[in-house]
Amino acid sequence: MVNTNRVKRILDKLSGMDLDQLLICDPTAIFYLTGKWIFPGERFLALILKKDSKPVFIMSKLFEFAEDIGAEKVYFDDTDDIIPIVANHIDERKHLGVDKNLAAKFLLPMMEARIACGFLNASVSVDMTRSVKDEIEQEKMRQASLVNDKAMEQFKTLVRDDITELEVAEQMLGIYKSFGASGYSFEPIVAFGANAADPHHMPDNTALKEGDTVLFDVGCVLDDYCSDMTRTFFYKTEPSGEARDVYELVKRANQEAEDMLKPGIPLCEVDKKARDIISEAGYGPNFTHRLGHFIGVETHEFGDVSALNKNLTEVGNTFSIEPGVYVPGGIGVRIEDLVLITENGREVLNHYSKEIEVIG
């Protein structure tokens, strides 16, 4: 069913942009608003939102469905010209907000046919709405991260001498599925030893040996919502020296950034908190990425925790806090949780311990 509350929140934001008609084509945004997943491939797909009238859902006949979802359904087939079909539902005397990803093959003929008097990228109205999770979504985010916590307990038992990163990674999907997840939210990162010092390392044939760090950056999709967590373990030997110091440093950056969270904080200040802690210890150049990203139906949604984002945290934001220190050829540690901004502060959605843990 069309989620009328989410539609209303988008239309309110559109009003603030002096727009009252919006054409959405992103399948994820359409799922968010209708509960329907449709992947049109190269074909046209749109949900048109208008002030004071029912949404219009335009799709290929291939995706026809019977139930009433509270939108006017309009079907086309592959021999139809979709431009007049769309025009039929757009007020040509007004501006049209369009999806940031609307393809040129559709936008250019709409402009040529003058189906509206102007065209604006208005996706920010959808993106800002999606960045504030409602209660249904908050609960789904919570459950997806609980599965991620339980899966992490299993993943750490997979290690043994000489097992490769790929051999560990290949067992993860089955574990997620055993907890009811539908799949990965992204391809898992499994990194042993010096590979952990590459933040984008993909699992390869590196074999595990005593003394290695073991980094798991993993997430699943449960009931259409994503989880994402990183833990860094030590295989068979307690870390000492720089490895221990870096671990404790990253843990403190993670913890202090999470502790400061409440509504109304500039996201750049959160990034700065973690970055300053790491920089003061001399590892600033080794923290090579932003502190976090927003997450929900997609692993990477609009919004991030970076020096560039001056937006304020709002109740219902869900994002990652994932400081890391990467010493090329040496120690690599990242510790990541998902958090939810609440009325009174924050709820950390991951519960797996962040203390130093020796496994194997």
Next chain:
Amino acid sequence: MVNTNRVKRILDKLSGMDLDQLLICDPTAIFYLTGKWIFPGERFLALILKKDSKPVFIMSKLFEFAEDIGAEKVYFDDTDDIIPIVANHIDERKHLGVDKNLAAKFLLPMMEARIACGFLNASVSVDMTRSVKDEIEQEKMRQASLVNDKAMEQFKTLVRDDITELEVAEQMLGIYKSFGASGYSFEPIVAFGANAADPHHMPDNTALKEGDTVLFDVGCVLDDYCSDMTRTFFYKTEPSGEARDVYELVKRANQEAEDMLKPGIPLCEVDKKARDIISEAGYGPNFTHRLGHFIGVETHEFGDVSALNKNLTEVGNTFSIEPGVYVPGGIGVRIEDLVLITENGREVLNHYSKEIEVIG
């Protein structure tokens, strides 16, 4: 390296459209022209082709690389405005051909900044060029289909009483990889019994039993090029009655459509040949899809074998010939090969037998 011959073929087609500058953003088309795979996610990526000058390759610093590939490399970072960077390489007094999938978030500000005097979807110049495979590509298509033939020999040995479609499907990737493939070209279709009568069936927990049909519609990626083949087997029992008749009918439609292929034939006539054979036997309504699709770096490329496509076959076209008959709740048979149009006729890229075969 930039493939100068492919660039020249595109620029020649552009000239015919009165264009001499083109902005390509599709990662697959960029790979086709440069040999570089870059997946920019939400970031901008473009290869600009211009008459009489070197291609310009604009990408995020994240994707920086050292070697000279015969293009001018231009990097930006996440704080840069990409519009003036692009404008710098476009002649504002001329029209600009753009990629059919260029996103509104980039196209609208380019139009507002008037980086060109007009904007046209000019992807057809790239698509038509890609639809004619050069010799390097023809050999890669041949090798990918040879692997598919060998894999089919293995797939048919996986069946046993009560094995499920999913249990068979899960073993396919390993078999492809053992032959050197990098992955699937699409998720394999494994359909037992009445499931074969659904052309888009996805493998589920259906268990195999004596007398079932066993349909495999499968393909892999080898050296960046795709294969795609379908065979329909019979489990433990020779087919009789309608099952045998339908099998022989589909085989004849496949064979006669392939036999007629040579340069200069309207693709719609090829579809008609197979469709007429099936219709004359009374199964017209049970052949519910087009006869074939073009294929190369992608499993579905521009171009198809359907009633709507009046284009003529050309030397170097590679496409599927895949007639099927689907009797809901009853027999389902599809037989698919890839073919290459040659000077003298056609080369069928799959060699696996199309005769009735009982397995298990």
